Amino acid sequence: MQKIPMTVEGAEKLRKELDNLKKVERPRIVAAIAEAREHGDLKENAEYHAAREQQSFAEGRIQEIEGKLGNAQIIDVTKMPAGDKVIFGSTVNIINLDNDETVTYKIVGDDESDVKSNKISYQSPIARALIGKEIGDIVVVRTPSGDVEYEIDDVKHL
Structure with missing residues (x-):
């Protein structure tokens, strides 16, 4: 299993x-x-x-x-060495390059996801685009209204 x-x-x-x-x-x-x-x-x-x-x-x-x-x-992301790479459990600040809006997401398991609390499933399109990337990287997320570009501004292991 x-x-x-x-x-x-x-x-x-x-x-x-x-x-x-x-x-x-x-x-x-x-x-x-x-x-x-x-x-x-x-x-x-x-x-x-x-x-x-x-x-x-x-x-x-x-x-x-x-x-x-x-x-x-x-x-337990707090026990992992701090770094610039987005991993499961990371809290990530991203900037929407179209409108300069900053959003913070924590990447969590399916049962824990709660968009109102900015907790997104690791299987969501935005999390999949972010995982493995680093601060400064630009990621493209496909949304129903078209592709959106985000820049990874910060990664924290909280």
Whole structure:
């Protein structure tokens, strides 16, 4: 099985969610099922069916997270020698050469990506264009509205 790259923060976030599902949600759902069973006939018991559906979702998510963590290659970019090259986990400042706008992105795993927080998946077109390049390099990113040129202004291992 192929290892999935993940930052330390991404792995920690998944572990916290897993912990919450196992220690808080699972017992709450089990209690809700037990309480709904006491109401009698299970065929027409909406609370019972809702609780069973929640249980199915929670157990599925637990398995999904355990699988992801089991296949994760956790990369701690702060332990890598600082350099000018863009790598997985880097925080990169780029300048759009068309309008001089500066944008900062952190290159993360698929599950961690969040455009609102400027965290982009290493598989996104912009990250693929940046990885392996260095400060001062110009990269071309294909977008639906055409090619955009960016200059790599800074690379940090935060």
